[in-house]
Amino acid sequence: MTIPEENKKLDLNRIVYIGRTFDEYIDMFALSDDFLKGKRILDCPAGACSFTAIGNKKGYDITACDIAYYYDVEELKDKGLQDIEHAMETMRNVRDNYKWEYFKDIESLRRHRLSALHDVTNDRREAKKNYIPAALPQLPFEDNSFDVLLSAHFLFMYADRLNYQFHIDTLNELLRVTKDHIRIFPLVDLEGNTYKSLDKTLHYLEEIGCTTEIVQVPYEFQIHANSMLIISKGMENDKL
Ligand SMILES: C[S@@+](CC[C@H](N)C(=O)[O-])C[C@H]1O[C@@H](n2cnc3c(N)ncnc32)[C@H](O)[C@@H]1O
Numbered sequence: 001m002t003i004p005e006e007n008k009k010l011d012l013n014r015i016v017y018i019g020r021t022f023d024e025y026i027d028m029f030a031l032s033d034d035f036l037k038g039k040r041i042l043d044c045p046a047g048a049c050s051f052t053a054i055g056n057k058k059g060y061d062i063t064a065c066d067i068a069y070y071y072d073v074e075e076l077k078d079k080g081l082q083d084i085e086h087a088m089e090t091m092r093n094v095r096d097n098y099k100w101e102y103f104k105d106i107e108s109l110r111r112h113r114l115s116a117l118h119d120v121t122n123d124r125r126e127a128k129k130n131y132i133p134a135a136l137p138q139l140p141f142e143d144n145s146f147d148v149l150l151s152a153h154f155l156f157m158y159a160d161r162l163n164y165q166f167h168i169d170t171l172n173e174l175l176r177v178t179k180d181h182i183r184i185f186p187l188v189d190l191e192g193n194t195y196k197s198l199d200k201t202l203h204y205l206e207e208i209g210c211t212t213e214i215v216q217v218p219y220e221f222q223i224h225a226n227s228m229l230i231i232s233k234g235m236e237n238d239k240l
Contacts, residue, residue, distance in 0.1 A: 019048030027219035042146040050116040053123030069133040137169035156195035186225035209234035
């Protein structure tokens with residue numbers, strides 16, 4: 001693979017290439033057919049999630065972007081298979097931090113993660129144009145390119161390695177490429193604690209003219225990870 005000069009620091013070992021399924025996204029972002037129909041959607045970062053693969057087959061207009069897409073399909077598939085096995089091993093020690101309802105056990109979780117990896121791998125082979133390499137906090141899209149942007153298991157969750165300024169720079173960039181609103185899930189870190197700078201972040205967003213709303217959703221696998229943040233752009237955000 002060829003990694004662009006500015007991303008030479010990107011090391012595949014630092015990326016966890018595990019993704020959720022289309023159906024999990026429907027629940028975690030409280031989506032419906034009526035909502036998705038006719039909208040341009042960006043999943044960012046999408047990783048090994050099958051939302052784009054399955055969604056576009058259903059007739060929606062979805063684009064995925066992720067830093068991992070600088071790597072080629074086969075390399076990422078192998079990485080994904082290893083990451084799933086490693087995550088399942090780790091899961092045995094932390095299973096009490098999760099609710100075993102959506103997935104009844106670790107085997108059912110493994111099947112869902114493998115199915116997402118399978119779908120995203122095939123779709124990247126068939127519809128490469130829908131998978132855009134991108135290194136946040138920068139995105140390679142024009143202003144207002146998408147109606148809605150969905151962002152799962154990245155911001156807030158990795159607060160131990162992504163600092164507050166990275167969160168603000170990334171949120172500004174997500175808002176720049178989005179016309180209407182962005183949805184972020186979940187609002188907790190890997191320990192299940194609410195992101196420590198959430199209030200400060202909401203205050204910042206309101207100051208720049210956005211409206212924020214925290215909405216409980218019908219998806220809770222990691223305990224306490226059951227709400228999303230909706231950030232709607234105000235008119236004055238056109239300058240973002
Ligand atoms: C835990 S995965 C979440 C994937 C998907 N949203 C989901 O919920 O299944 C986090 C993703 O963030 C991507 N990532 C990490 N740092 C990034 C950056 N600076 N820019 C873009 N993507 C990044 C990783 O490659 C990985 O695919």
